[in-house]
Amino acid sequence: MAYVVNATWTAEPGQxxxxxxxxxxxxAPSREExxxxxxxxxxxPAEPSVFRLFEIYDDEEAYAAHGASPHFAKYALGxxxxxxxxxxxxxxxxxx
Known part of the structure; x- marks a missing residue:
């Protein structure tokens, strides 16, 4: 079984x-993990402030590693x- 994540990010107006x-x-770095x-x-295009991310990992541990990665810290969290x-x-x- 794989671990699937469906995320929705809604930007603040103007962001x-x-x-x-x-x-x-x-x-790119997420795909290489x-x-x-x-x-x-x-x-x-009708909802330009809403971004959706569809992710599949081998298991929950691989997803946790994604959340702990330097690129996630820099671009997602930061x-x-x-x-x-x-x-x-x-x-x-x-x-x-």
Whole structure:
């Protein structure tokens, strides 16, 4: 079974570019992490302040390692999350 994370980041008004920049910088190193199977951010043009991230890891420990990584600390915790109006996360495991 894999560990799946579905995150939604909603930027404060006027902070969309800051969040977008952080996600763009976070994506490549996140995809290279051991235990990462898939990492994709996306955005609905009708809701430019809402960013969604779909992530799949080998297990919960791999996700925890992602959250402890230097690139997550720099771009997520240090850049994007401080300018979010809302942050939501849902966690799942795959079947089969």
């Amino acid at each position: 969309e570019a800051v969040v977008l920049d952080a996600i763009e910088k976070l994506t 051991p235990g990462n199977r898939f990492y994709q951010a996306y955005r609905d 850049q994007a999350i401080p300018v979010l109006a809302k942050r939501e996360r849902a966690f799942y495991t795959t079947i089969g």
